[in-house]
Amino acid sequence: MEQQLVELLMYSIPALITGIIAYFFFREHIKNENNRRLFxxxxxxxxxxxxxxxxxxxxxxLFLERIVPSKLLIRVAPLSSDKNDYEKLLIDNIEQEFEHNLSQQIYLTSDCWSIIVAAKNTTIQLxxxxxxxxxxxxxxxxREVILTEMMENQAPSSTALAYIKEEITTIW
Structure with a gap:
């Protein structure tokens, strides 16, 4: 009986070791394959x-270029001499342009999007x-007051444009 137990162990132990080695080998192989597929x-x-x-x-x-006040004033002429109507027309034009590009935020980083929104809001405040x-x-x-302001200061969208250019270089 002791002889049979020794024989059983002599066959079982190598089979068990081979099984354990095969298990770990295939587990690593499957893990590597999954990583390769994911990559x-x-x-x-x-x-x-x-x-x-x-x-x-x-x-x-393009949006940031279109809301540069000097370019916006050239593109959007006043419909009347009322300054409040013209202010509303300019702001509506900026908002409409922004809403048209709203879906682009999913492709931009959150920092970049925040800077673009800040540039839009700063332009409206200006x-x-x-x-x-x-x-x-x-x-x-x-129009004259806004253009004078733009001659003295940099357009709010220029900072956002510089950030976009910098971010594009990281993509390459």
Missing amino acids: LMQKDLKKEALPMRLQAYERMT IRKANMSEKTDTANKL
Whole structure:
């Protein structure tokens, strides 16, 4: 009986060791295969997402260029001489342009999006501040005050544009 137990152990122990080694080998192999598949899938997703991200940066660059006050004033002429109507028209134009590009935020980093929103809000505040100026009594005067402000200071969107350019370099 003792002899049979020794024989049983002589066959069982090598089989058990082989089974354990095979288990760990296949577990590592499966883990490596899953990691490889995940890497390839992410690589393909990045390849497909990169053009969309670049397009989002392009669209937001265009938005920021369009809300530069000097360019905005050239593009959007006053409909009447009322300064409040013109202020509303300018702000509505900025908001409409922004809403048109609202979906682009999913392709941008949250920092970049925050800077773009801040540039938009600062531009609107600049227009409102110019409208409240004592010098402003007509729509054309409002245009002059805003243009004078732009000659003295940098447009709010220029900071956001610089940030976008910097962020694009990290993508490459």
